[in-house]
Amino acid sequence: MYRTHTCGELRIGNKGENVTLAGWVQTIRKFGAITFIDLRDRYGITQLLFGEELNKQLEENPPGREFVLQATGVVDERSNKNPNIPTGDIEINITEYKILNKSAVPPFTIEDKTDGGDDIRMKYRYLDLRRNTVKKNIELRYAVNRAARNYLHQQGFMDIETPFLIKSTPEGARDFVVPSRMNPGQFYALPQSPQTFKQLLMVSGYDRYYQVVKCFRDEDLRADRQPEFTQIDCEMAFVEQNDILEMFEGMVKHIFKEVKGIDYTDKVERMTWEDAMWNFGNDKPDIRFGMQLLNLKKPSSVFTDKDDNASLVNGADFKVFDEAETVLAIAVPGCSEYSRKQTDELTEWVKRPQIGMKGLVFIKVNADGTYKSSVDKFYNEERLKAIAEAAGAKPGDLVLILAGAEERTRKAISELRLEMAERLGMRNPDEFKMLWVLDFPLFEYAEEENRWVARHHPFTSPRPADIETMVNNSPVIENAAEYLKHPYANIKANAYDMVLNGNEVGGGSIRIHQKELQEKMFAALGMDREEQQHKFGFLLGAFEYGAPPHGGIAYGFDRLCAIIGGSEVIRDFIAFPKNNAGRDVMLDAPSSIDEKQLEELQIKLSLKNDL
């Protein structure tokens, strides 16, 4: 060992001890004949004092910023204590030191607030990882990992590794593929998730499985997506939906307790997908705050079980509302005194292409009980009051109303709700609120192909009550224009998402475990028998030999860590992330490979640019 102690552990109780530390030079300060060096390692910072007798050596062999130093001396009490760090009461009176390695001047400062931009920090990720803020994220990630494992172990789950070199069965996202040299012309695929393997493990009787596992998706990367990402992947046999929800809200509560010291005692709310869309415009609502939607108007084809409040806006000859499919409102607390400039700015905000609305209607519910709106011409004070009250506005609030096509308007009001909450400080990253969203539609309609696609994946079971509907009806859509009237459009999945602070952190379902139903599902997705056998023959085979009822969930580990860490930037919680083009700029990967490698794999490049 190059050290007797770390740079984070010495206290006043160690006074008089002879110790050796090793670490990196954080700062060097010279006061006359005396030199102070702050030495840093993973555990903290300790102040080293170099007296006059070391001056000659310091001059001949001067340490610089980020040099690796080994230094021996006696622990002493500081005259000038630093209450901000745990070692702040002591310093080491150095008797000898050795430079273990030199350092060039780093391209950015190794400080919490660094002068390095994103690109340079990614290129020199090994230096960025030295910064305390980044280190804290990596440590938090490990703490979450460990807390999850411990909880799952206590609950009888087993970590069982599933293979990485599997078979390509593209369904939804694209697979990354790996040419096989031993089997020329054939390819492995990297798993998008261990989905079918964990189901096989249930068939094998390993009734509680988990894995913290890398998954791969070759998608066009959006901001903050990674081609490789980590899942906490779990599956249970002999369970129903409620068993899984309770088990896994327990896991997240355990993580809160272990990692953040938070006792999450609230009951975890459960909400149907339909209610989430109706009340929040979003299938992953942030319920740390209210501001629920007032559905003033909706088209008849959707939310057929819900009643809108059309009477509140109809008959006023206000063309914008009259011609809109959908009219939605929120009551923003305490903003009734917004200036013209502020409401104009909000209007511009909703008109941005990302939001795509044509305008914004507002009603100010003044503190004195009067009303002022941008549509006073059409609605008298009584009607404004009725709308505002229906939206739940109190004196001092500002009602914001959007109108337009159903899908776009609902999305826009959801974005506006989040934006206003953000501006009003209602999205506190230190407050955590879990939510289960249930009863998603099992299918989505794919217009181009006039067929159904699986919203979650093809292994998700319908809700028990909907199984009959699926079995007894043909998936064929005779009338594309009226696909919403097809029985399949109303089948709900026995699926669930865990939403944390407005982010989907986990999702899963009770699976199909009956061979016939699975075949029906594959057929509904347009797979003929041959394709079913080619892609999933092993799973259909397994279902012939006593498959138990089972279900599971997968947590997006990178995102879960980010949210718990109070951030939404998952890249900051990954030791060696890729950029938005899927590149590792530190390694410079991907890169070209040797002609010899291609030859051995019996493949050739066929670049379109070359044509």
Place this chain on the structure above:
Amino acid sequence: MYRTHTCGELRIGNKGENVTLAGWVQTIRKFGAITFIDLRDRYGITQLLFGEELNKQLEENPPGREFVLQATGVVDERSNKNPNIPTGDIEINITEYKILNKSAVPPFTIEDKTDGGDDIRMKYRYLDLRRNTVKKNIELRYAVNRAARNYLHQQGFMDIETPFLIKSTPEGARDFVVPSRMNPGQFYALPQSPQTFKQLLMVSGYDRYYQVVKCFRDEDLRADRQPEFTQIDCEMAFVEQNDILEMFEGMVKHIFKEVKGIDYTDKVERMTWEDAMWNFGNDKPDIRFGMQLLNLKKPSSVFTDKDDNASLVNGADFKVFDEAETVLAIAVPGCSEYSRKQTDELTEWVKRPQIGMKGLVFIKVNADGTYKSSVDKFYNEERLKAIAEAAGAKPGDLVLILAGAEERTRKAISELRLEMAERLGMRNPDEFKMLWVLDFPLFEYAEEENRWVARHHPFTSPRPADIETMVNNSPVIENAAEYLKHPYANIKANAYDMVLNGNEVGGGSIRIHQKELQEKMFAALGMDREEQQHKFGFLLGAFEYGAPPHGGIAYGFDRLCAIIGGSEVIRDFIAFPKNNAGRDVMLDAPSSIDEKQLEELQIKLSLKNDL
């Protein structure tokens, strides 16, 4: 939940309780009006008793082998107790049951001793995994995983995930590569190990890192090699060799304790590579038993520090020994009474092509103190006695002697030693003996290219005493015939292997952390500056910014589990293994992929068979 209890937990204390179990039908036995079913799950087997009143239902809806059953009834004491299983005192008096899923007749019996061959069990791996023997292996694997993690956590190690989509830097084994759709013409590689990443983490200050991580090597598969395998991968900063050895023998001891209940209190032996080769003919000796080699004769070019016993065999005009480069002997305990048939069979054994010797000389050390050998013509009793005594033979032992070319003979006697130990039951799979083998040669000579290659990998440091030799000498080999006299031939690595019962289970080294030495190493391996920068520029870059002294180790997790499980067949300890052709026969992977996928990746097949 489909059950109130598992099939492994009910005891006589539960008598009278109403319970529901769910599991698989192991056996059905009918006695008159009564039917017994043994129900199996992951946790055990429980006997269900179906009385007369259920006969009608059993006839209409008969369960079969491997059906999934849910059954409710009252726990009762058995009249006929089964002391062999924990639930053997009770049975469940069933009042109602439900078949949750049917099963076809499995293609082999789900029993410890199955009638299924290797191929069929691999195809139906999900059924094979149901067998108790396989389940025990998977459970043991999880127990080893967890014990290793817990130990490393207690020692301050952090699990930090490293990327899977990295850069191809083939050096030694071949990389699996992954074409990048987003960067046409470029490829990622799958990691052969996280070697450079863990070194970067040391540079970043995360001074104790670990990971249980998949690695990939595209090798021509030998028996019991897998293209993807798992490592317990570890690295530490500010350490010297001894720190690592102590830390990791501690880990394996902890695993023995947690997983097998074994207190491993013996001091872990340390042996130089040279001593291992000299005394055992092998760099991973099984030291559960003695039978060390007697070096009767060796060529002068190797083991230059060791003295052979040539005087014991020279001057007898026995051409076989006189003309041989090397003569080696072992004393096999208690085999002096081997018959002619037995010694002939042994002679045939060493003449097999895998061993490749021309013959076998033996000396019987009879219980009465007389000697009898196959070379009585050349050696009198006195000389036979001298040889036998030097080999450590006692009365009743059999001395076996091989002669031939150095490398082949040493390998052959090592194989013979293991074979004899196996036959004599000296390789007890329940006895565990760890050993560190140290001071491997840093370089190996590559004849074809007349240059050095890294025996371990290019990041391994020379022993401290040999660094000067490496720095001060050119790697160029002027005289190929005399490469053994080149200073580099004698440089030893600061490396170590952990050997467990004659198997290498772990290996590592103190790494190079100085940029100049790393460049010298790359140059010694024939890499020019440009290639160094292209492949390892990021690492050389990192070494400019304060790299600490560091070292690490990686355990072959699959093998470690197998050895601890008393087996050497790693495939039995992997949930979904591949066969010797690298195929997953259950999935039928690898397989062809869609033309569309190839097009998107901008690659083409270029099969040699097509030419």
